[in-house]
Amino acid sequence: MVQKHRASALHYDFRLEAGGVLVSWAVPKGPSPDPKVKRLAMAVEDHPLDYARFEGVIPEGEYGGGTVMVWDIGTYELEGDESFDEALRKGRIVFTLNGKKLRGGWVLVHTSGRQWLLMKRTDRHASTVDVTRAKPRSVLTRRLLAGIARDEGGDVAKAATGDPSGR
Ligand code: MN
Numbered sequence: 001m002v003q004k005h006r007a008s009a010l011h012y013d014f015r016l017e018a019g020g021v022l023v024s025w026a027v028p029k030g031p032s033p034d035p036k037v038k039r040l041a042m043a044v045e046d047h048p049l050d051y052a053r054f055e056g057v058i059p060e061g062e063y064g065g066g067t068v069m070v071w072d073i074g075t076y077e078l079e080g081d082e083s084f085d086e087a088l089r090k091g092r093i094v095f096t097l098n099g100k101k102l103r104g105g106w107v108l109v110h111t112s113g114r115q116w117l118l119m120k121r122t123d124r125h126a127s128t129v130d131v132t133r134a135k136p137r138s139v140l141t142r143r144l145l146a147g148i149a150r151d152e153g154g155d156v157a158k159a160a161t162g163d164p165s166g167r
Contacts, residue, residue, distance in 0.1 A: 006162035018084040030132040057154035074099030
């Protein structure tokens with residue numbers, strides 16, 4: 001699953017369920033379905049499984065303060081015979097997504113420190129469409145970030161800076 005998160009900066013939290021937790025990366029520019037585009041993905045702390053459907057407002061002043069949207073959700077399959085832990089340790093996780101927005105083959109490759117790269121693999125789901133702009137709404141509630149902030153008592157103006165203009 002992917003949460004769009006307008007905290008101190010906008011980013012997309014990319015989370016894969018493994019070992020009873022959500023193993024997580026923060027992707028500043030969000031995923032790109034274009035195989036030519038490599039997106040920086042910073043490894044961040046695991047989150048509990050029940051966080052996967054959290055959409056709302058984290059109070060300002062708390063860690064990650066801001067508005068959170070469930071931007072995509074679905075299932076994934078690992079490619080190959082390795083376990084998730086082995087792939088994580090080796091720094092190369094190859095998988096297929098079956099989400100509502102993200103589909104097909106993807107790969108996460110470790111580069112250094114907490115830095116990984118998230119890349120689309122070439123298949124029929126590859127596209128040059130900017131999916132983060134084309135599909136900016138919550139998969140759970142169809143709301144934009146500003147709508148979530150408005151409904152949940154958050155900072156609407158700050159949240160709106162994460163929405164595409166003119167919508
Ligand atoms: Mn986040």
